[in-house]
Structure formats: C-alpha cells, structure tokens
Amino acid sequence: QVQLVESGGGSVPTGGSLTLSCKPSQATFFRKMGWFRQTPGGEREGVATLYTNLPRGGHIYYAASVKGRFNISHDAVSNTVYLQMNSLKPEDTDTYYCAADDSRVCGGSCLRPGAYKFWGQGTQVTVST
Numbered sequence: 093q094v095q096l097v098e099s100g101g102g103s104v105p106t107g108g109s110l111t112l113s114c115k116p117s118q119a120t121f122f123r124k125m126g127w128f129r130q131t132p133g134g135e136r137e138g139v140a141t142l143y144t145n146l147p148r149g150g151h152i153y154y155a156a157s158v159k160g161r162f163n164i165s166h167d168a169v170s171n172t173v174y175l176q177m178n179s180l181k182p183e184d185t186d187t188y189y190c191a192a193d194d195s196r197v198c199g200g201s202c203l204r205p206g207a208y209k210f211w212g213q214g215t216q217v218t219v220s221t
Contacts, residue, residue, distance in 0.1 A: 094118045094210060096190045101215030104180055108219070112175040114190030114212055122192040125166060125173040126153075128205055129186035129217075136189065138203025140164035140175060143196065153202045158184075180219045187214040 100112040112127065126141025139158055143151040144166045152164060163176040173190065191208035198207040 094120045096192055096210055096212035098188070098190045098212040098215045101188065101217050103218040103220060105220050106180065106182060108180050109176070109178045110180065110217060111177065112188055112190075112215060112217075113172055114174075114192075115170065115172040116192065116210075119171070120192075120194075121171075122194055122210070123196045124198070124202060124208070125190070125192040126202070126208070127164065127173075127175045128189045128191055129184075130189065130214075131186050136205045138201070138205065139188070141191070141202045142166060142173070143202075144168070144171075144173075151202070155203060177217070180217075182219050182221050185217060185219050187216050189214045 095117040096114050098114045124143050127139045128136050129139050130136040140154045140162055142164050161179045166173045190212035192210045193208040
C-alpha cells in the first residue's frame with residue numbers, strides 16, 4: 093500500500109520558519125492532499141489542503157489560525173506537497189500529518205480529516221518562546 097513520507101519538522105524559535113514536505117512512496121495520483129496537526133490527546137485538525145489537479149490558486153483551503161502565515165503548494169512533477177510555515181507561534185507546536193485521497197469529494201469541508209484515506213506517520217514541529 094502506498095505510504096506518505098513526510099520530512100522537514102524540527103524546532104524553531106517564535107517567528108521562525110519551517111517547510112514540511114510529503115511525497116507518496118509510489119507513483120500514485122491523489123486528487124487532494126493536505127496537512128493536518130494534532131496535539132496528544134487532542135483532535136486532529138485541518139491546517140491546509142488543496143486539489144492537485146487544479147490551476148494554481150484553485151481550491152486551496154486554510155485554517156483561520158494559519159491563513160496569511162502558512163502556504164501550501166504541490167509540485168506535479170515530483171508529486172510532492174509542501175507546507176511553508178512562516179511567523180511560527182508556540183501554539184503551532186504539534187505533530188503534523190500529511191494526508192491524501194483519490195476522491196474529489198470532501199463531504200462538507202476539505203479540512204475535515206474524514207475526507208482523506210491515506211496518512212503519513214507525522215512529523216513534530218516545536219516552536220519555542
């Protein structure tokens with residue numbers, strides 16, 4: 093089964109930047125990909141998602157808490173999805189998960205975890221004060 097391989101997590105001070113990347117382990121077309129985050133014991137929440145087969149800027153979704161600071165993009169050649177995170181805050185500290193799905197259906201919200209079948213193992217992002 094295809095796996096999503098994440099990289100790019102780490103520790104940064106407040107105001108710093110990190111870029112996460114996620115690439116499928118096999119050549120697989122996913123209609124939508126994105127990033128979620130979760131604190132231990134908390135619910136998984138959508139951070140940013142996009143449709144991979146739409147023109148740049150089409151159907152990209154951000155959580156209100158990250159809009160203007162985070163940028164999601166997809167490279168069609170390498171089939172890699174990126175999450176560029178700027179102006180990081182301590183409340184951004186979480187485990188970040190890559191997600192993907194081969195359906196265009198989101199069922200109400202494309203930031204809903206239930207809209208994605210495939211998940212990465214998670215990468216830790218820590219923002220210090």
